[in-house]
Amino acid sequence: MIEIRFHGRGGQGAVVASKLLARAVVEEGKYAVTFPMYGVERRGAPVAAFLRVDERPIRLKTLIYEPDIVVVLDPALLALVNVFEGLKEGGSVIINYGGDPSRLPVDRGKYRLFVVDATGIALDLGLGSRTNPIVNTAMLGAFAGATRLVSLETLERVVREGAPAKKEENAMAVRRAFESVREVT
Protein backbone atom coordinates (compact mmCIF):
# COMPACT_ATOMS: atom_id res chain seq x y z
CA MET A 1 0.00 0.00 0.00
CA ILE A 2 1.19 3.50 -0.82
CA GLU A 3 0.04 6.37 1.37
CA ILE A 4 0.06 9.95 0.11
CA ARG A 5 -0.59 13.27 1.81
CA PHE A 6 -1.49 16.49 -0.02
CA HIS A 7 -0.81 19.86 1.56
CA GLY A 8 -2.64 22.85 0.18
CA ARG A 9 -4.72 25.80 1.20
CA GLY A 10 -8.50 25.87 1.47
CA GLY A 11 -9.85 26.69 -1.99
CA GLN A 12 -6.77 25.47 -3.90
CA GLY A 13 -8.41 22.24 -4.87
CA ALA A 14 -6.31 19.69 -2.97
CA VAL A 15 -9.41 17.68 -2.13
CA VAL A 16 -10.72 17.76 -5.70
CA ALA A 17 -7.26 16.73 -6.92
CA SER A 18 -7.09 13.77 -4.55
CA LYS A 19 -10.53 12.62 -5.75
CA LEU A 20 -9.55 12.86 -9.42
CA LEU A 21 -6.38 10.94 -8.70
CA ALA A 22 -8.36 8.23 -6.88
CA ARG A 23 -10.64 7.91 -9.88
CA ALA A 24 -7.72 7.56 -12.26
CA VAL A 25 -6.12 4.89 -10.07
CA VAL A 26 -9.38 2.93 -9.89
CA GLU A 27 -9.84 3.18 -13.66
CA GLU A 28 -6.49 1.45 -14.07
CA GLY A 29 -7.75 -1.49 -12.03
CA LYS A 30 -6.13 -0.65 -8.73
CA TYR A 31 -7.81 0.43 -5.50
CA ALA A 32 -7.80 3.89 -4.00
CA VAL A 33 -9.32 5.60 -0.98
CA THR A 34 -9.10 9.32 -0.37
CA PHE A 35 -10.30 11.62 2.38
CA PRO A 36 -9.84 15.22 3.46
CA MET A 37 -8.31 16.21 6.76
CA TYR A 38 -11.33 15.84 9.02
CA GLY A 39 -11.36 19.48 9.95
CA VAL A 40 -13.33 22.64 9.59
CA GLU A 41 -11.55 24.03 6.54
CA ARG A 42 -11.49 27.69 5.60
CA ARG A 43 -10.36 29.38 2.42
CA GLY A 44 -6.65 30.16 2.53
CA ALA A 45 -5.92 28.11 5.65
CA PRO A 46 -3.57 25.13 5.43
CA VAL A 47 -5.49 21.95 4.58
CA ALA A 48 -4.51 18.37 3.93
CA ALA A 49 -5.97 15.52 1.92
CA PHE A 50 -4.97 11.88 2.02
CA LEU A 51 -4.85 9.05 -0.49
CA ARG A 52 -4.20 5.34 -0.20
CA VAL A 53 -3.38 3.25 -3.25
CA ASP A 54 -3.11 -0.52 -3.30
CA GLU A 55 -3.38 -3.56 -5.54
CA ARG A 56 -6.03 -4.99 -3.18
CA PRO A 57 -9.23 -3.54 -1.69
CA ILE A 58 -8.34 -1.11 1.10
CA ARG A 59 -9.94 -1.72 4.48
CA LEU A 60 -7.93 0.63 6.72
CA LYS A 61 -10.19 3.45 7.93
CA THR A 62 -7.56 5.26 9.99
CA LEU A 63 -5.81 8.51 9.29
CA ILE A 64 -2.42 8.40 7.56
CA TYR A 65 0.50 8.96 9.92
CA GLU A 66 3.49 7.74 7.90
CA PRO A 67 3.01 8.70 4.25
CA ASP A 68 5.26 7.45 1.46
CA ILE A 69 4.72 10.57 -0.64
CA VAL A 70 3.92 14.18 0.23
CA VAL A 71 2.58 16.63 -2.36
CA VAL A 72 2.86 20.35 -1.55
CA LEU A 73 0.66 22.68 -3.61
CA ASP A 74 2.04 25.89 -2.10
CA PRO A 75 5.72 26.21 -1.17
CA ALA A 76 4.88 28.91 1.39
CA LEU A 77 3.31 26.12 3.46
CA LEU A 78 6.82 24.83 4.19
CA ALA A 79 7.17 27.70 6.65
CA LEU A 80 3.78 27.06 8.27
CA VAL A 81 3.30 23.30 8.44
CA ASN A 82 5.72 20.44 9.01
CA VAL A 83 4.99 18.80 5.68
CA PHE A 84 7.61 16.13 6.43
CA GLU A 85 5.82 14.89 9.55
CA GLY A 86 5.88 11.10 9.59
CA LEU A 87 7.20 10.91 6.01
CA LYS A 88 9.00 7.61 5.59
CA GLU A 89 12.74 7.74 5.07
CA GLY A 90 13.37 7.46 1.33
CA GLY A 91 9.91 8.88 0.71
CA SER A 92 9.22 11.50 -1.94
CA VAL A 93 8.30 15.16 -1.65
CA ILE A 94 6.74 16.79 -4.69
CA ILE A 95 6.67 20.57 -4.39
CA ASN A 96 5.17 23.28 -6.55
CA TYR A 97 8.25 25.46 -6.90
CA GLY A 98 9.63 27.43 -9.81
CA GLY A 99 12.73 28.84 -8.11
CA ASP A 100 16.13 27.41 -7.32
CA PRO A 101 15.38 24.10 -5.57
CA SER A 102 18.57 24.22 -3.51
CA ARG A 103 16.81 26.92 -1.48
CA LEU A 104 14.06 24.51 -0.39
CA PRO A 105 14.46 23.25 3.18
CA VAL A 106 14.30 19.56 2.25
CA ASP A 107 16.66 16.99 3.78
CA ARG A 108 17.77 15.36 0.57
CA GLY A 109 19.73 12.75 2.50
CA LYS A 110 16.40 11.46 3.80
CA TYR A 111 13.88 12.21 1.07
CA ARG A 112 13.64 12.33 -2.69
CA LEU A 113 12.71 15.81 -3.87
CA PHE A 114 10.74 16.59 -7.02
CA VAL A 115 9.87 20.09 -8.18
CA VAL A 116 7.50 21.45 -10.76
CA ASP A 117 6.51 25.02 -11.58
CA ALA A 118 2.79 24.34 -11.26
CA THR A 119 2.07 28.00 -10.58
CA GLY A 120 3.75 28.99 -13.86
CA ILE A 121 1.78 26.32 -15.75
CA ALA A 122 -1.53 27.39 -14.17
CA LEU A 123 -0.90 31.07 -14.91
CA ASP A 124 0.09 30.29 -18.46
CA LEU A 125 -3.11 28.30 -19.04
CA GLY A 126 -5.35 30.82 -17.28
CA LEU A 127 -6.35 28.46 -14.46
CA GLY A 128 -7.62 30.50 -11.54
CA SER A 129 -6.62 34.15 -11.22
CA ARG A 130 -3.26 35.94 -11.33
CA THR A 131 -3.28 36.17 -7.53
CA ASN A 132 -4.82 32.77 -6.88
CA PRO A 133 -3.77 30.32 -9.62
CA ILE A 134 -5.39 26.88 -9.39
CA VAL A 135 -2.48 24.45 -9.43
CA ASN A 136 -4.20 21.22 -8.40
CA THR A 137 -4.38 19.57 -11.80
CA ALA A 138 -0.79 20.52 -12.64
CA MET A 139 0.27 18.91 -9.37
CA LEU A 140 -1.55 15.72 -10.38
CA GLY A 141 0.46 15.66 -13.59
CA ALA A 142 3.64 16.17 -11.57
CA PHE A 143 2.57 13.37 -9.24
CA ALA A 144 2.08 10.99 -12.14
CA GLY A 145 5.37 12.04 -13.71
CA ALA A 146 7.32 11.63 -10.48
CA THR A 147 5.75 8.38 -9.21
CA ARG A 148 4.39 6.64 -12.33
CA LEU A 149 1.60 5.33 -10.11
CA VAL A 150 -0.90 6.29 -12.77
CA SER A 151 -0.49 6.82 -16.51
CA LEU A 152 -0.57 10.24 -18.13
CA GLU A 153 -3.29 9.11 -20.54
CA THR A 154 -5.71 7.96 -17.83
CA LEU A 155 -5.06 11.01 -15.70
CA GLU A 156 -5.58 13.41 -18.62
CA ARG A 157 -8.87 11.74 -19.47
CA VAL A 158 -10.14 11.70 -15.89
CA VAL A 159 -9.22 15.36 -15.41
CA ARG A 160 -10.89 16.29 -18.70
CA GLU A 161 -14.08 14.50 -17.59
CA GLY A 162 -14.00 15.54 -13.95
CA ALA A 163 -12.62 19.07 -13.85
CA PRO A 164 -15.39 21.44 -12.72
CA ALA A 165 -14.33 24.06 -15.34
CA LYS A 166 -11.76 24.71 -18.14
CA LYS A 167 -11.53 21.01 -18.93
CA GLU A 168 -9.04 21.26 -21.79
CA GLU A 169 -6.77 23.68 -19.96
CA ASN A 170 -6.73 21.41 -16.91
CA ALA A 171 -5.92 18.38 -19.04
CA MET A 172 -3.13 20.42 -20.64
CA ALA A 173 -1.82 21.36 -17.19
CA VAL A 174 -1.60 17.66 -16.35
CA ARG A 175 0.49 16.95 -19.45
CA ARG A 176 2.82 19.94 -19.06
CA ALA A 177 3.52 19.18 -15.40
CA PHE A 178 3.97 15.47 -16.18
CA GLU A 179 6.60 16.38 -18.72
CA SER A 180 8.35 19.08 -16.72
CA VAL A 181 8.50 17.65 -13.19
CA ARG A 182 12.09 16.81 -12.30
CA GLU A 183 13.92 15.14 -9.49
CA VAL A 184 16.46 17.33 -7.71
CA THR A 185 19.62 15.31 -7.28
Next chain:
Amino acid sequence: MKAVLTGNESAAWGARLSRPKIVAAYPITPQTTIVEKIADFIANGEMDATMIHVESEHSAMATCISAEATGVRTYTATSSQGLALMHEMLIWAAGARLPIVMSVVNRAFAPPWSIWSDHMDTVAERDTGWLQFYAENNQETLDSVILAYRIAEDRDVLLPAMVTEEAFILSHTVEPVEIPDQGAVDDYLPPLDLPHRLRPGEPVGYGSLMMPDQYMEIRYRMARAMRRARRVEEKAYEDFWDTFGRLYAPVEEYKMDGADVALVIMGSIASTAKDVVDSLRERGRKVGLLRIRTFRPFPAEEVRKALSSMDAVAVLDRSYTFGHLGALATEVRSALYGSSPPIKNYIVGLGGRDVRVRDLEWIVSDIEKVAKEGLDREITWVNLRGGEE
Protein backbone atom coordinates in the same frame (compact mmCIF):
# COMPACT_ATOMS: atom_id res chain seq x y z
CA MET B 1 -21.39 0.74 -12.90
CA LYS B 2 -18.06 1.20 -11.13
CA ALA B 3 -17.62 4.61 -9.52
CA VAL B 4 -15.58 6.30 -6.84
CA LEU B 5 -17.94 7.91 -4.35
CA THR B 6 -17.97 9.44 -0.90
CA GLY B 7 -20.16 7.80 1.72
CA ASN B 8 -22.66 10.61 1.35
CA GLU B 9 -22.76 10.27 -2.44
CA SER B 10 -23.27 6.54 -1.88
CA ALA B 11 -26.23 7.22 0.41
CA ALA B 12 -27.69 9.61 -2.17
CA TRP B 13 -27.30 6.94 -4.86
CA GLY B 14 -28.99 4.42 -2.58
CA ALA B 15 -31.90 6.83 -2.24
CA ARG B 16 -32.01 7.62 -5.96
CA LEU B 17 -32.10 3.95 -6.95
CA SER B 18 -34.88 3.27 -4.41
CA ARG B 19 -37.15 5.85 -6.08
CA PRO B 20 -38.62 7.73 -3.11
CA LYS B 21 -41.21 10.29 -4.20
CA ILE B 22 -40.67 12.68 -1.31
CA VAL B 23 -37.38 13.79 0.20
CA ALA B 24 -37.59 16.17 3.15
CA ALA B 25 -34.47 17.20 5.01
CA TYR B 26 -32.77 19.95 6.95
CA PRO B 27 -29.02 20.45 6.45
CA ILE B 28 -26.51 19.57 9.15
CA THR B 29 -22.80 18.85 8.87
CA PRO B 30 -21.77 16.19 7.88
CA GLN B 31 -25.07 15.04 6.36
CA THR B 32 -25.49 18.05 4.05
CA THR B 33 -23.85 16.62 0.94
CA ILE B 34 -26.34 13.73 0.83
CA VAL B 35 -29.20 16.14 0.35
CA GLU B 36 -27.18 18.35 -2.00
CA LYS B 37 -26.48 15.35 -4.21
CA ILE B 38 -30.15 14.39 -4.23
CA ALA B 39 -31.05 17.99 -5.12
CA ASP B 40 -28.64 17.68 -8.08
CA PHE B 41 -30.25 14.40 -9.15
CA ILE B 42 -33.71 15.98 -9.04
CA ALA B 43 -32.59 19.18 -10.81
CA ASN B 44 -30.92 17.13 -13.56
CA GLY B 45 -34.09 15.10 -14.08
CA GLU B 46 -32.31 11.93 -12.93
CA MET B 47 -34.62 11.39 -9.99
CA ASP B 48 -38.38 11.78 -10.01
CA ALA B 49 -38.94 13.09 -6.52
CA THR B 50 -40.08 16.24 -4.78
CA MET B 51 -37.66 17.86 -2.36
CA ILE B 52 -39.46 19.58 0.48
CA HIS B 53 -37.39 22.19 2.30
CA VAL B 54 -38.32 22.41 5.96
CA GLU B 55 -37.32 24.53 8.92
CA SER B 56 -36.02 21.77 11.19
CA GLU B 57 -35.31 18.07 11.48
CA HIS B 58 -38.49 17.68 13.50
CA SER B 59 -40.39 19.04 10.52
CA ALA B 60 -38.39 16.88 8.11
CA MET B 61 -39.57 13.75 9.87
CA ALA B 62 -43.11 15.13 10.26
CA THR B 63 -43.14 15.69 6.49
CA CYS B 64 -41.94 12.16 5.79
CA ILE B 65 -44.57 10.78 8.17
CA SER B 66 -47.36 12.73 6.45
CA ALA B 67 -46.28 11.69 2.97
CA GLU B 68 -45.57 8.08 3.91
CA ALA B 69 -49.03 7.81 5.53
CA THR B 70 -50.53 8.31 2.07
CA GLY B 71 -48.54 5.36 0.78
CA VAL B 72 -45.66 7.30 -0.77
CA ARG B 73 -42.05 6.20 -0.32
CA THR B 74 -40.01 8.83 1.53
CA TYR B 75 -36.37 9.45 2.41
CA THR B 76 -34.49 11.76 4.71
CA ALA B 77 -31.06 12.09 6.26
CA THR B 78 -29.60 13.75 9.33
CA SER B 79 -26.88 13.66 11.99
CA SER B 80 -26.33 14.10 15.70
CA GLN B 81 -28.31 17.00 17.19
CA GLY B 82 -30.60 16.89 14.17
CA LEU B 83 -31.50 13.29 14.94
CA ALA B 84 -32.02 14.19 18.58
CA LEU B 85 -34.44 16.95 17.55
CA MET B 86 -36.36 14.35 15.53
CA HIS B 87 -36.74 12.06 18.51
CA GLU B 88 -40.43 12.66 19.12
CA MET B 89 -41.24 12.16 15.45
CA LEU B 90 -39.13 8.99 15.28
CA ILE B 91 -41.38 7.43 17.86
CA TRP B 92 -44.39 8.62 15.90
CA ALA B 93 -43.12 7.11 12.63
CA ALA B 94 -42.55 3.74 14.27
CA GLY B 95 -45.83 3.77 16.19
CA ALA B 96 -47.73 4.66 13.03
CA ARG B 97 -45.96 1.71 11.35
CA LEU B 98 -44.56 3.84 8.52
CA PRO B 99 -41.52 2.26 6.80
CA ILE B 100 -39.59 5.50 6.27
CA VAL B 101 -35.89 5.07 5.48
CA MET B 102 -33.33 7.54 6.76
CA SER B 103 -29.56 7.77 6.45
CA VAL B 104 -27.85 9.00 9.58
CA VAL B 105 -24.29 10.24 9.38
CA ASN B 106 -23.05 9.38 12.86
CA ARG B 107 -21.72 12.50 14.56
CA ALA B 108 -20.89 13.14 18.21
CA PHE B 109 -23.25 15.14 20.41
CA ALA B 110 -22.60 18.62 21.76
CA PRO B 111 -21.58 20.08 24.12
CA PRO B 112 -18.70 20.35 23.48
CA TRP B 113 -19.27 20.83 19.76
CA SER B 114 -17.87 18.16 17.52
CA ILE B 115 -18.58 17.41 13.90
CA TRP B 116 -16.73 14.09 14.04
CA SER B 117 -17.87 10.55 14.35
CA ASP B 118 -19.27 8.45 17.12
CA HIS B 119 -22.39 6.32 17.53
CA MET B 120 -24.02 8.18 20.43
CA ASP B 121 -26.67 9.76 18.20
CA THR B 122 -28.13 6.56 16.76
CA VAL B 123 -27.54 4.46 19.87
CA ALA B 124 -29.63 7.04 21.77
CA GLU B 125 -32.54 6.22 19.38
CA ARG B 126 -32.26 2.48 19.96
CA ASP B 127 -35.62 2.25 21.71
CA THR B 128 -37.77 4.20 19.24
CA GLY B 129 -38.87 1.15 17.24
CA TRP B 130 -36.64 1.82 14.22
CA LEU B 131 -34.57 -0.86 12.56
CA GLN B 132 -30.88 0.08 12.67
CA PHE B 133 -28.16 -0.98 10.24
CA TYR B 134 -24.52 0.14 10.71
CA ALA B 135 -22.46 0.34 7.52
CA GLU B 136 -18.80 -0.56 7.40
CA ASN B 137 -17.90 1.09 4.08
CA ASN B 138 -19.43 3.15 1.28
CA GLN B 139 -20.67 0.17 -0.70
CA GLU B 140 -22.64 -0.97 2.30
CA THR B 141 -23.90 2.57 2.86
CA LEU B 142 -25.43 2.51 -0.63
CA ASP B 143 -26.68 -1.08 -0.56
CA SER B 144 -28.18 -0.68 2.90
CA VAL B 145 -30.58 2.05 1.80
CA ILE B 146 -32.07 -0.34 -0.77
CA LEU B 147 -32.03 -3.21 1.72
CA ALA B 148 -33.64 -1.03 4.38
CA TYR B 149 -36.63 -0.22 2.16
CA ARG B 150 -37.01 -3.86 1.25
CA ILE B 151 -37.02 -4.99 4.90
CA ALA B 152 -38.94 -2.06 6.37
CA GLU B 153 -41.76 -2.17 3.79
CA ASP B 154 -42.41 -5.89 4.12
CA ARG B 155 -45.95 -6.46 5.41
CA ASP B 156 -44.60 -8.52 8.26
CA VAL B 157 -42.46 -5.59 9.39
CA LEU B 158 -43.79 -2.10 8.52
CA LEU B 159 -41.33 -0.29 10.73
CA PRO B 160 -39.00 2.58 9.80
CA ALA B 161 -35.29 1.96 9.30
CA MET B 162 -32.12 3.98 9.73
CA VAL B 163 -28.88 3.29 7.94
CA THR B 164 -25.79 4.72 9.57
CA GLU B 165 -22.44 5.76 8.15
CA GLU B 166 -19.77 7.45 10.23
CA ALA B 167 -18.95 11.14 9.86
CA PHE B 168 -15.98 11.82 7.55
CA ILE B 169 -14.50 8.33 7.99
CA LEU B 170 -17.19 7.23 5.55
CA SER B 171 -19.29 10.30 4.74
CA HIS B 172 -16.45 12.29 3.12
CA THR B 173 -14.13 9.45 2.19
CA VAL B 174 -13.99 8.40 -1.45
CA GLU B 175 -13.90 4.68 -2.20
CA PRO B 176 -14.61 2.50 -5.22
CA VAL B 177 -18.33 1.67 -5.19
CA GLU B 178 -20.38 -0.48 -7.51
CA ILE B 179 -23.59 1.39 -8.37
CA PRO B 180 -26.31 -1.20 -8.96
CA ASP B 181 -28.30 -1.23 -12.16
CA GLN B 182 -31.64 0.60 -11.84
CA GLY B 183 -33.55 -2.23 -13.49
CA ALA B 184 -32.15 -4.75 -11.03
CA VAL B 185 -33.06 -2.51 -8.10
CA ASP B 186 -36.59 -2.13 -9.50
CA ASP B 187 -36.92 -5.92 -9.62
CA TYR B 188 -35.50 -6.28 -6.13
CA LEU B 189 -37.54 -3.51 -4.54
CA PRO B 190 -41.18 -3.44 -5.64
CA PRO B 191 -43.16 -0.20 -5.26
CA LEU B 192 -44.42 0.54 -1.77
CA ASP B 193 -47.82 -0.98 -1.06
CA LEU B 194 -48.77 0.35 2.36
CA PRO B 195 -51.83 -1.54 3.57
CA HIS B 196 -53.05 1.17 5.95
CA ARG B 197 -52.43 4.15 3.69
CA LEU B 198 -54.75 7.12 3.83
CA ARG B 199 -57.01 7.30 0.77
CA PRO B 200 -59.15 10.26 -0.33
CA GLY B 201 -62.82 9.44 0.18
CA GLU B 202 -62.13 6.74 2.76
CA PRO B 203 -61.85 8.67 6.02
CA VAL B 204 -60.13 6.86 8.89
CA GLY B 205 -58.26 8.11 11.92
CA TYR B 206 -54.94 6.82 13.24
CA GLY B 207 -53.11 7.61 16.42
CA SER B 208 -56.07 8.58 18.55
CA LEU B 209 -56.51 7.82 22.24
CA MET B 210 -56.14 4.19 23.19
CA MET B 211 -57.37 2.99 26.55
CA PRO B 212 -55.28 0.83 28.88
CA ASP B 213 -57.23 -2.27 27.88
CA GLN B 214 -55.87 -1.98 24.30
CA TYR B 215 -52.60 -0.05 24.27
CA MET B 216 -50.40 -2.93 25.32
CA GLU B 217 -51.49 -5.09 22.38
CA ILE B 218 -50.41 -2.36 19.96
CA ARG B 219 -46.95 -2.36 21.48
CA TYR B 220 -46.88 -6.15 21.39
CA ARG B 221 -47.57 -6.03 17.66
CA MET B 222 -44.60 -3.73 17.19
CA ALA B 223 -42.48 -6.15 19.20
CA ARG B 224 -43.72 -9.00 16.99
CA ALA B 225 -42.91 -7.01 13.86
CA MET B 226 -39.35 -6.49 15.11
CA ARG B 227 -39.07 -10.22 15.73
CA ARG B 228 -40.43 -11.02 12.27
CA ALA B 229 -37.98 -8.55 10.78
CA ARG B 230 -35.22 -11.05 11.53
CA ARG B 231 -36.66 -13.55 9.04
CA VAL B 232 -37.51 -10.86 6.49
CA GLU B 233 -33.97 -9.55 6.78
CA GLU B 234 -32.47 -12.98 6.04
CA LYS B 235 -34.60 -13.30 2.92
CA ALA B 236 -33.71 -9.76 1.83
CA TYR B 237 -30.00 -10.65 2.09
CA GLU B 238 -30.47 -13.91 0.19
CA ASP B 239 -32.25 -12.15 -2.65
CA PHE B 240 -29.71 -9.32 -2.60
CA TRP B 241 -26.93 -11.87 -2.99
CA ASP B 242 -28.77 -13.50 -5.90
CA THR B 243 -29.44 -10.17 -7.60
CA PHE B 244 -26.32 -8.12 -6.89
CA GLY B 245 -23.71 -10.65 -5.77
CA ARG B 246 -22.89 -8.96 -2.49
CA LEU B 247 -23.47 -10.81 0.75
CA TYR B 248 -24.72 -9.20 3.94
CA ALA B 249 -25.75 -10.66 7.28
CA PRO B 250 -27.00 -9.23 10.58
CA VAL B 251 -23.75 -10.49 12.06
CA GLU B 252 -20.60 -10.98 10.04
CA GLU B 253 -18.12 -13.56 11.30
CA TYR B 254 -14.56 -12.79 10.23
CA LYS B 255 -11.89 -15.44 10.92
CA MET B 256 -13.89 -16.76 13.87
CA ASP B 257 -12.92 -20.37 13.06
CA GLY B 258 -10.36 -21.48 15.59
CA ALA B 259 -10.44 -18.15 17.43
CA ASP B 260 -9.93 -18.13 21.21
CA VAL B 261 -10.78 -14.45 21.64
CA ALA B 262 -13.06 -12.22 19.61
CA LEU B 263 -13.51 -8.54 18.91
CA VAL B 264 -17.12 -7.35 18.57
CA ILE B 265 -17.48 -4.12 16.60
CA MET B 266 -20.07 -2.01 14.74
CA GLY B 267 -19.29 0.36 11.89
CA SER B 268 -16.08 1.39 10.17
CA ILE B 269 -13.68 0.28 12.91
CA ALA B 270 -14.57 -3.29 11.94
CA SER B 271 -13.03 -2.63 8.54
CA THR B 272 -9.66 -1.64 10.03
CA ALA B 273 -9.98 -4.54 12.47
CA LYS B 274 -10.06 -7.02 9.58
CA ASP B 275 -6.54 -5.94 8.62
CA VAL B 276 -5.48 -6.22 12.27
CA VAL B 277 -7.00 -9.71 12.60
CA ASP B 278 -5.24 -10.82 9.41
CA SER B 279 -1.84 -9.61 10.55
CA LEU B 280 -2.22 -11.07 14.05
CA ARG B 281 -3.40 -14.39 12.62
CA GLU B 282 -0.24 -14.49 10.50
CA ARG B 283 1.68 -14.20 13.74
CA GLY B 284 -0.22 -17.15 15.22
CA ARG B 285 -2.62 -15.20 17.43
CA LYS B 286 -6.06 -16.82 17.60
CA VAL B 287 -8.29 -13.79 17.28
CA GLY B 288 -11.50 -13.35 15.29
CA LEU B 289 -13.93 -10.53 14.59
CA LEU B 290 -17.69 -10.40 14.93
CA ARG B 291 -19.12 -7.39 13.14
CA ILE B 292 -22.60 -6.35 14.20
CA ARG B 293 -24.39 -4.85 11.21
CA THR B 294 -27.93 -4.97 12.57
CA PHE B 295 -28.29 -3.36 15.98
CA ARG B 296 -32.11 -3.44 15.90
CA PRO B 297 -33.51 -6.05 15.85
CA PHE B 298 -30.49 -7.30 17.77
CA PRO B 299 -29.27 -10.66 16.42
CA ALA B 300 -28.90 -12.22 19.87
CA GLU B 301 -29.06 -15.83 18.67
CA GLU B 302 -26.20 -15.39 16.16
CA VAL B 303 -24.15 -13.48 18.70
CA ARG B 304 -24.61 -16.26 21.26
CA LYS B 305 -23.69 -18.94 18.75
CA ALA B 306 -20.58 -17.12 17.63
CA LEU B 307 -19.26 -16.08 21.03
CA SER B 308 -20.28 -18.56 23.73
CA SER B 309 -17.25 -20.81 23.16
CA MET B 310 -14.69 -17.97 23.24
CA ASP B 311 -12.18 -17.70 26.09
CA ALA B 312 -12.85 -13.97 26.29
CA VAL B 313 -14.70 -11.32 24.30
CA ALA B 314 -13.73 -7.68 23.68
CA VAL B 315 -16.70 -5.47 22.83
CA LEU B 316 -15.80 -2.10 21.30
CA ASP B 317 -18.32 0.68 21.66
CA ARG B 318 -17.97 3.95 19.77
CA SER B 319 -20.54 5.29 22.24
CA TYR B 320 -21.31 5.14 25.92
CA THR B 321 -24.50 4.97 27.94
CA PHE B 322 -23.74 7.06 30.99
CA GLY B 323 -23.99 5.12 34.21
CA HIS B 324 -23.29 1.63 32.85
CA LEU B 325 -21.52 0.12 29.82
CA GLY B 326 -21.46 0.91 26.14
CA ALA B 327 -24.71 -0.11 24.46
CA LEU B 328 -23.20 -2.89 22.37
CA ALA B 329 -21.48 -4.42 25.40
CA THR B 330 -24.78 -4.41 27.26
CA GLU B 331 -26.49 -6.23 24.39
CA VAL B 332 -23.69 -8.76 23.96
CA ARG B 333 -23.66 -9.52 27.68
CA SER B 334 -27.39 -10.04 27.73
CA ALA B 335 -27.25 -12.24 24.61
CA LEU B 336 -24.65 -14.44 26.31
CA TYR B 337 -26.46 -14.65 29.64
CA GLY B 338 -25.98 -18.07 31.23
CA SER B 339 -23.20 -19.21 28.90
CA SER B 340 -20.89 -16.25 28.99
CA PRO B 341 -17.13 -16.06 28.67
CA PRO B 342 -15.58 -12.98 30.29
CA ILE B 343 -16.65 -9.86 28.39
CA LYS B 344 -14.70 -6.65 28.59
CA ASN B 345 -16.01 -3.38 27.22
CA TYR B 346 -13.68 -0.93 25.43
CA ILE B 347 -14.91 2.60 24.83
CA VAL B 348 -13.19 3.92 21.70
CA GLY B 349 -13.15 6.75 19.20
CA LEU B 350 -15.65 9.20 20.72
CA GLY B 351 -15.93 12.53 18.90
CA GLY B 352 -13.98 11.18 15.93
CA ARG B 353 -10.80 10.18 17.79
CA ASP B 354 -8.94 7.96 15.35
CA VAL B 355 -8.98 4.27 16.27
CA ARG B 356 -5.59 3.16 15.04
CA VAL B 357 -4.16 -0.23 14.23
CA ARG B 358 -2.04 -0.06 17.37
CA ASP B 359 -5.15 0.62 19.49
CA LEU B 360 -6.82 -2.49 18.13
CA GLU B 361 -3.62 -4.51 18.63
CA TRP B 362 -3.51 -3.36 22.24
CA ILE B 363 -7.15 -4.42 22.74
CA VAL B 364 -6.38 -7.88 21.36
CA SER B 365 -3.40 -8.23 23.73
CA ASP B 366 -5.53 -7.07 26.63
CA ILE B 367 -8.37 -9.49 25.91
CA GLU B 368 -5.87 -12.33 25.51
CA LYS B 369 -4.72 -11.49 29.04
CA VAL B 370 -8.34 -11.58 30.22
CA ALA B 371 -8.69 -15.02 28.61
CA LYS B 372 -5.72 -16.29 30.66
CA GLU B 373 -6.11 -14.45 33.92
CA GLY B 374 -9.78 -13.52 34.12
CA LEU B 375 -11.53 -10.16 34.00
CA ASP B 376 -9.62 -7.31 35.65
CA ARG B 377 -12.35 -4.72 35.06
CA GLU B 378 -15.52 -4.73 33.00
CA ILE B 379 -14.99 -1.49 31.12
CA THR B 380 -12.06 0.64 30.02
CA TRP B 381 -11.72 3.84 27.97
CA VAL B 382 -9.07 3.34 25.31
CA ASN B 383 -6.42 5.90 24.49
CA LEU B 384 -7.66 8.36 27.09
CA ARG B 385 -5.40 11.36 27.68
CA GLY B 386 -4.00 11.07 31.18
CA GLY B 387 -5.47 7.56 31.57
CA GLU B 388 -8.34 6.48 33.76
CA GLU B 389 -8.70 7.16 37.48
